Amino acid sequence: MSPLLVCLVIGVAIALSTWVASLITREYSWVDRIWSIAPVIYVWVFAAGGEFTPRLLLLASLVTLWGIRLTFNFARKGGYRPGGEDYRWAVLRGRMSQPQFAAFNLLFISIYQNAVILAFTVPAFTVAEAGTAPFGGWDIALAACFLAFLVGETVADQQQWEFHRWKTSERTAGRTPQPGFLQTGLFRYSRHPNFFFEQAQWWVFYGFAVAATGVWLHWTVVGAVMLTTLFIGSTIFTESISRSKYPAYDDYRARTSPLVPWFPRRPAAAGERTA
Template sequence: MDPLVVCLVICAVTTALTWLASVITHEYSWVDRIWSISPVIYVWVFAVAGAFDARLVLMAVLVTAWGIRLTFNFVRKGGYRPGGEDYRWAVLRGRMSGWRFGLFNLLFISIYQNALILLFSLPALTAFEAAGMPLGAWDLVLAVVFLAFLAGEAIADQQQWVFHQWKAAERAAGRTPQPAFLQSGLFRVSRHPNFFFEQAQWWVFYGFAVAATGVWLHWTIAGAVLLSALFVGSTVFTESISRARYPDYDGYRARTSAIVPWFPRGLKPRPDERTA
């Protein structure tokens, strides 16, 4: 069977199941729970259909490494436990009427996000259509850069994990954590370094489509473009919550790049700011 058709069927089934699970449990992070799993499945479908073409296997191995790391991080944060819903969905529910959120859940959380996951996996389709083209120097460069971005995201997530563990310990001891939010380590040069590295990996993944064909622009770039657009909206929403919670967050915003790591502007971190 055509691997694209197989992936479309998997996507349709996954969409239906995640939506149904959200309706039954009244938790809306079911797509979050399969976010790090579905791309691995999609890319391996193309690798198997391509008779384990070297480039497709390389792409599948890289995505598998990405999926393992992201799944591990999601597990340790309790994302798979009952009640492990992303806190932002609860905030959004409070801002929308019941029927509007129900429609949002169906169209955006379930349908759009599952479609997006498939879309940013589809450079594998371009590579599949060019199967047989030998690996070259650009494939090696892309693999190294992908792994570097993967390591960057792992470091950012670890710094965030250590900070929140310390923050929870401070509260358990009856103390008020200071600082209240992470602004050191990689978070000194980007307010959302994990967002940056996540997007960057999928732009690099699209690069394999270019390496396979020698052509810069394919329609399968749409996944990386739409993923970046999603992160823009997610960043704005996340920061609206942070600004409401922390009076000094605006100062952090003023001196720190939003996504792309860059030199801080003006103020330096206080001595008591924690690094991982």
């Protein structure tokens, strides 16, 4: 059986399982709980279908490291515990009628997001189809970039983790945390550095399909495109919540790059026009 077909069968089973689990538990983060696990499974299936060539073993190893790191970060935030639902789903439920959210849960959370997860791993299928294309310098460079972005996301998530632990300790002590949102470290240069590094890793992953074939554009680029589109929507929604909670967030938005880390813009002087 084609490894792509095997992954499609697994993907359908996961999508169905996450949807059923959400109906039973009334929690809607089941896709989040498999987000770091399913890609590891898919890429190892593609590696097996391609007879474990050096390039495929490299891809599978990189994605396994990615999965271990992300699983750890999600687990320590309580994502696998009962009640560990993403806070944004509760906000969204409040903005939708019950039938609207039921349709959203089925079509977007359970089906579309699982399709995205499978789609951003399919460059490994292109690599498997390329057979024994020579392993070379581009593979090493891409692996180094992937690992660098992995380190960047690890640092961003650690800074966020430490900040939220500090917020919890302030509330426990009866104080109101000030500031209410993270804007130091990597978050001084990007409002969402962890989002940037996550997407960058999967664009690099697509680069291995280019390295294996020498062709720049494959249909498997659709996964990286879908992931970026998903993050755009997620970022807009997340920031709408932050802006409603923190009056100072607009000032932060005005001076800080939305995604790609860059030097912060200087605050506007009194009376100076801003974009």
